[in-house]
Amino acid sequence: MLKINENYMKLPGSYLFSDIARKVAAFSAAHPDRKIIRLGIGDVTQPLAPSVIAALHRAVDDQASAATFHGYGPEQGYDFLRRQIAETHYLRRGVKLEPDEIFVGDGAKSDTGNIGDIFDPNAVVAVCDPVYPVYVDTNAMSGRAGNYQPSSGRWDRLIYLPCTAENQFCPEIPGPSAPAPDLIYLCYPNNPTGAAITAQALRGWVDYARRVGAVILYDAAYEAYITEDLPHSIFEVDGARECAIEFCSFSKLAGFTGMRLGYTVIPKELVVGGVKLSTLWNRRQTTKFNGASYVTQRAGEAVFSERGQEEIRQTIAYYQENARVIRAGLLQMGLTVYGGTNAPYLWLKTPNVLSSWGLFDYLLEKANVVGTPGSGFGPCGEGYFRLTAFGTHENTRLAMERLQNIF
């Protein structure tokens, strides 16, 4: 008798951003005259860079002629792109990677979601709290998370690493008597708190992972937003090649949210039980994936060209200015806010003992501004609210004016 994957039935409600979308759609339908400003989901608003657009047109033209047509590409990505990521993105930070340690995919969400395939279904997983829901939900789907406990809002087989104002949203390393995780998800600059991690703190995690034999799954999707002297890649830390996988994305780097491009780095030294994890991921990708679009990979190549780099720096500066405006505005209103300096996310302490969803409803109703309730990212996110810097200047300023009126 056919059964479904029963782990799916353990998932409470649906995906956070789908819930928000439904609430906003309902509000819009009820109030068609209100102009809603979306600072919720981390989607960009600025167009692709001119040199990226030019590369896309050229690649489309390649597909118009048999002599230059590209069919199936390598599942791991084209060499031209893997090489450029190694030589441009990593080498300038002193990180030496072989191109075949870089696996190009269709985005960090897919890769962070699918990476669990290559690990034992009983592996013990540690996640930050609050956390990007994909890490938790995909482990719930595979059974690693155990059962959801509505009373605590937590899964009973996950190790939670609280990220609070007290620890600057950078979790403490478990003590020697605490159970050691097998897999540790870290995301810095952090989604949702906007916190960054210092080289020293990251070194602590790398040392810990090596000591207990864990693998760190490091999501560096927001590294382009770092303004201070902080590590952009976990591989800037000695020893990380033996214990870490890094996920990167073109989405926030170059506005590729609608284009779908990212990459995952698995160094050859990363071996578990005598097996290279890069070999397992390669097997996974060659069997269940057929490569990212050729056209999109050419666009990715253009991002790392000299002109492309100059252009995307301007767009990133545009969003960084939004982060500055939101941060300064909220502080001026006497609110408590974190993040925004090295990340496109701002983490607002909800005022007046409002719950996260309470503030969501209040802002949607009174200011027609959409943010993301912190509790959607985990119990430690309760009492917080995420705002993103990806809006337009105009909307970001308008949102701040509206907030000024209600706070």
Added chain:
Amino acid sequence: MLKINENYMKLPGSYLFSDIARKVAAFSAAHPDRKIIRLGIGDVTQPLAPSVIAALHRAVDDQASAATFHGYGPEQGYDFLRRQIAETHYLRRGVKLEPDEIFVGDGAKSDTGNIGDIFDPNAVVAVCDPVYPVYVDTNAMSGRAGNYQPSSGRWDRLIYLPCTAENQFCPEIPGPSAPAPDLIYLCYPNNPTGAAITAQALRGWVDYARRVGAVILYDAAYEAYITEDLPHSIFEVDGARECAIEFCSFSKLAGFTGMRLGYTVIPKELVVGGVKLSTLWNRRQTTKFNGASYVTQRAGEAVFSERGQEEIRQTIAYYQENARVIRAGLLQMGLTVYGGTNAPYLWLKTPNVLSSWGLFDYLLEKANVVGTPGSGFGPCGEGYFRLTAFGTHENTRLAMERLQNIF
């Protein structure tokens, strides 16, 4: 202590097409002067249709301006594309689908590879023999296939459905005393044998699946190559909405192998254990996938425009002519060949008691023609060899001339 997914270690060797690519690369390196003709992997050679190219350029221009920029799209695909697939592709065959029963993805390989996520890890799986390796390998990775038995070339938890010349490569329905599978993978027109399935035979499978409570995973990636009066979709058969999931692709339909676009149809009546499978797949996709590229989805929309349909019909006719040439040529050489009439694949009986890999080496060496060894698709493929119709006219004719010289 972290462990890997041990099922990966049970996989013998690597993915079939990677093996072939390596052999061909080695031969090329040793004989740089020889012009190799590839009729092995099912990759297309003709450029995208003019109206598809035009749509791609327009969509790229959309991404160049904030007013028309598209960031994250719906994980399930844009409504414009889902609606058009329902209204153009399905309705003309009398199949009524709601757009939200159609899930747009980045290709049938990903979707057929990932669909297993939503089912119980102990589900009993039936596959044809020979078979597209993705169905087997992905079930091996999840543990459903059990252990690989080198002596038989089979996995000990899979039910194999032999497809032989005797049954016209259309498997017989298991008898009442045979163990019933929970999941049944069927692919028609078939990869690798090139066989088609009649409405009557398909009805037999649908009735069987409903009787035993199984779900049919129906891969219709090659339906555009049907020339006779045969079902293009399993949903042309009464009752299929209660027992079947269908996978379709733009790869062979419109040359999108390098563009990455496909879709999966899960009717709302398809319920297992009281749960709609469409709900589970939606949860899987919203959690582990972030939608197909906006630009590519606009290209998919153009495929179903009136002009697009006319243009892709010409390209399909081009490949069908190759199939005719290969089939006629092989028959003229006195060889036994199947398929090619309703499919872009031809299934050649190896002559002179050669093994499949024996013929592969012989053709590579003597004719510099690359095909796919039938044994790579399963034990019943031994003694067969797959050729594809996706080459150019010139190369296809040249390959036939070279074969004429050695047979």
